[in-house]
Amino acid sequence: MLKTVHRYEQTAALLEVEGFPDLSSGQEGDTVGIVSGWRLQLVGAPELEGTRDHLEALMIAVMPYARHQLSGVRRRFGADDGFVAIAPSGDKHQLELRSSQKGVEPLQLSLDDAELSDLVRCLDRLRLDQRVPVSWNIPEEKPLTRRELVERIPFQQRFGPAVLGVVLLGFFSAGALLIPLPEQRSVDVPNTEARIESPES
Numbered sequence: 001m002l003k004t005v006h007r008y009e010q011t012a013a014l015l016e017v018e019g020f021p022d023l024s025s026g027q028e029g030d031t032v033g034i035v036s037g038w039r040l041q042l043v044g045a046p047e048l049e050g051t052r053d054h055l056e057a058l059m060i061a062v063m064p065y066a067r068h069q070l071s072g073v074r075r076r077f078g079a080d081d082g083f084v085a086i087a088p089s090g091d092k093h094q095l096e097l098r099s100s101q102k103g104v105e106p107l108q109l110s111l112d113d114a115e116l117s118d119l120v121r122c123l124d125r126l127r128l129d130q131r132v133p134v135s136w137n138i139p140e141e142k143p144l145t146r147r148e149l150v151e152r153i154p155f156q157q158r159f160g161p162a163v164l165g166v167v168l169l170g171f172f173s174a175g176a177l178l179i180p181l182p183e184q185r186s187v188d189v190p191n192t193e194a195r196i197e198s199p200e201s
Helices: 052-070 113-128 146-151 155-178
Strands: 004-009 013-020 034-042 048-050 084-089 092-097 107-111
Touching: 004 113, 013 113, 034 052, 034 113, 048 052, 052 084, 052 092, 052 113, 107 113
Parallel strands: none
Antiparallel strands: 004 013, 013 034, 034 048, 084 092, 092 107
């Protein structure tokens, strides 16, 4: 049985996935139901390769990371003991790849926005390719939580107006207490009761 290779190419990224059709599922032709390996070439970086587990870990870390970046939420993705992790690093993105072989140091790659975008496009094209009907173990995409959306707003913007309002309220309240009240003068009210005299007097 001949091995089939599918290529997904963008400006700064080239992903090649190779494998065989899953005959037990009735697959044939250029279908890749069993991934035997993959290679990824990023501009200015050494060629990467691995098994299906490594490719799946790359998709699990990079794709939700990119979604959060588009929403303005900068946070790290990937388990500490996993194959792949990615995190913000200044105005770039630090991609860390760990080998399953012992004694091999993790590989650190710095990606700019364009390189990250090209990598995501390649992964997304693979995931949606009908010629690769693989059940990827990728968490379902969900909308960002309210907490994540709130946390992307800087602390000063979130609490600044409330703190300013409290300060101004305290300032004006203290000022009002220092202002002396006007003296109240007593006013003599004339006796307006009418005196009634009897007719006999």
